[in-house]
Amino acid sequence: MEAHNGGGARDAIFAQLHDAGRTEQVTARLTDAIILGVLAPDERLPSESDLARRFGVALITVREGLAVLRDAGLIETRRGRGGGSFVMKADAPHSTLVQARLHGLAQVDLSDTADYFATIVEGCVQRAAVRASQPDSDRLDRWLNRADFSTVAGARTNAGGFYLELAILSQSAQLVRELIRLQAEFGPLLLLGMTDPDARQSLLDSNRAIAGAVRANDGASARQLATEQVRGLAEWLLNAKARIERGGAVND
Amino acid sequence: MTDTISDCAAAVSAFFADAFAELDGWRNDLSGGEPAVRPTDLDAHVEGLVVPALTGTSPLFVGAGFIAAPGYVRGRDIHFAWWLGPQTGNPLLGSSSSATRLDLATRAYTDYVRDFRTLEWYQVPQSTNQTHVTGPYVDHLCTCEYIFTLTMPVRIDADTPMVGVVGADVSVRRLETAVLPLFLAADRPLALVNAVDRVVLSTEPTVQVGQLAPHSGNWLECTGLPFRVLVGPDPLPRL
Numbered sequence: 001m002e003a004h005n006g007g008g009a010r011d012a013i014f015a016q017l018h019d020a021g022r023t024e025q026v027t028a029r030l031t032d033a034i035i036l037g038v039l040a041p042d043e044r045l046p047s048e049s050d051l052a053r054r055f056g057v058a059l060i061t062v063r064e065g066l067a068v069l070r071d072a073g074l075i076e077t078r079r080g081r082g083g084g085s086f087v088m089k090a091d092a093p094h095s096t097l098v099q100a101r102l103h104g105l106a107q108v109d110l111s112d113t114a115d116y117f118a119t120i121v122e123g124c125v126q127r128a129a130v131r132a133s134q135p136d137s138d139r140l141d142r143w144l145n146r147a148d149f150s151t152v153a154g155a156r157t158n159a160g161g162f163y164l165e166l167a168i169l170s171q172s173a174q175l176v177r178e179l180i181r182l183q184a185e186f187g188p189l190l191l192l193g194m195t196d197p198d199a200r201q202s203l204l205d206s207n208r209a210i211a212g213a214v215r216a217n218d219g220a221s222a223r224q225l226a227t228e229q230v231r232g233l234a235e236w237l238l239n240a241k242a243r244i245e246r247g248g249a250v251n252d
Numbered sequence: 253m254t255d256t257i258s259d260c261a262a263a264v265s266a267f268f269a270d271a272f273a274e275l276d277g278w279r280n281d282l283s284g285g286e287p288a289v290r291p292t293d294l295d296a297h298v299e300g301l302v303v304p305a306l307t308g309t310s311p312l313f314v315g316a317g318f319i320a321a322p323g324y325v326r327g328r329d330i331h332f333a334w335w336l337g338p339q340t341g342n343p344l345l346g347s348s349s350s351a352t353r354l355d356l357a358t359r360a361y362t363d364y365v366r367d368f369r370t371l372e373w374y375q376v377p378q379s380t381n382q383t384h385v386t387g388p389y390v391d392h393l394c395t396c397e398y399i400f401t402l403t404m405p406v407r408i409d410a411d412t413p414m415v416g417v418v419g420a421d422v423s424v425r426r427l428e429t430a431v432l433p434l435f436l437a438a439d440r441p442l443a444l445v446n447a448v449d450r451v452v453l454s455t456e457p458t459v460q461v462g463q464l465a466p467h468s469g470n471w472l473e474c475t476g477l478p479f480r481v482l483v484g485p486d487p488l489p490r491l
Contacts, residue, residue: 133464167390
């Protein structure tokens with residue numbers, strides 16, 4: 001009789017690749033980045049061919065995706081020298097779009113993605129703490145001291161930047177790759193709460209505590225701090241979703 | 253058996269000596285130039301030098317190029333002439349079958365580039381006028397691989413300021429392929445570590461790549477490198 005153990009793992013090898021709806025993926029990725037403020041007004045997007053290469057899709061897919069963004073008024077295309085696709089200045093904040101985005105995501109998926117994100121960040125942070133040398137800790141402190149968490153845009157950029165620094169200190173190329181992928185997909189949404197000054201301050205405090213645990217090579221404390229930090233961000237997001245579903249706004 | 257262990261250290265030194273010999277060729281070529289250059293001229297020059305070392309069947313380098321000191325390239329404070337070898341499934345850059353130029357125009361790079369003069373791979377060769385090996389570290393800007401960055405200062409004349417550094421990225425995997433068989437042939441566990449005792453490769457299973465390995469026993473220096481081979485490394489506690 002043939003052994004049946006490991007069948008699930010074997011089947012997973014041949015599972016369908018994530019290639020359905022690639023135009024939608026391109027659109028979703030860029031829309032998130034624009035409405036959640038990761039791409040700034042007037043910023044020029046990479047060229048169409050560059051985007052195609054980076055996303056790993058056909059040029060036509062990128063063109064279709066950009067057309068959707070253009071129709072939605074999120075980008076404009078300028079011709080000629082110095083031309084390209086530029087992020088539009090929003091007359092009003094993109095709050096309607098943000099609301100639509102949150103409304104379109106099921107609570108169960110938001111929670112699950114936040115859990116997955118937390119798991120990756122916890123793994124990065126714990127290993128970073130165990131593996132950081134003295135010069136690594138010095139660099140991390142310098143990085144954090146220079147990072148601006150006082151503005152919304154600064155907090156969003158630097159919150160993600162700090163996760164990346166920690167992933168690098170974990171010495172794992174795969175954790176770095178996964179964190180980059182996950183941040184591209186979920187980062188802007190997870191950091192939605194950065195519009196709240198208290199949330200920005202508490203994130204900065206939490207990051208300082210993590211840097212302290214890294215310096216002390218205290219993996220367990222660093223991991224615990226990361227768990228609490230991501231939970232705080234996820235709770236803000238779930239609260240915002242609940243407010244929207246009740247007919248309110250993203251912010252209180 | 254000490255012979256085997258010194259063979260290991262020598263093999264590591266020889267691996268990096270070969271890599272630095274390549275960089276030295278580029279340095280000689282570039283140091284024959286003018287005290288200031290036009291960006292397009294420099295780029296064409298550097299591309300011609302480094303791209304052959306990034307392509308082919310088993311390239312030694314995953315990235316290579318020249319980083320100019322401020323003022324060397326006319327009208328430019330910062331100038332990176334850096335090429336990457338063919339990429340498969342790179343999370344940042346996608347895939348490409350040929351060498352591609354590193355594009356610094358994207359915003360993610362700006363913070364990093366702004367203070368490149370304080371970064372180890374630039375700052376050390378500048379202050380010591382010596383070659384330098386940075387790493388191992390995860391390169392999050394280009395390849396997303398675990399690599400070393402080798403750099404060498406370039407001067408037009410011995411007594412003039414540095415005009416930049418030539419550099420190349422070598423993956424840890426590439427070094428491992430070259431030297432691990434020798435390490436495995438030794439009758440005691442060994443670990444290769446860098447200047448902060450970070451493990452590059454190891455034949456002691458509790459001492460793993462990327463970890464810091466405090467060591468109380470004997471060791472051998474790798475000549476010309478900030479690396480040493482730990483003999484019978486202390487087993488590490490679990491994470």
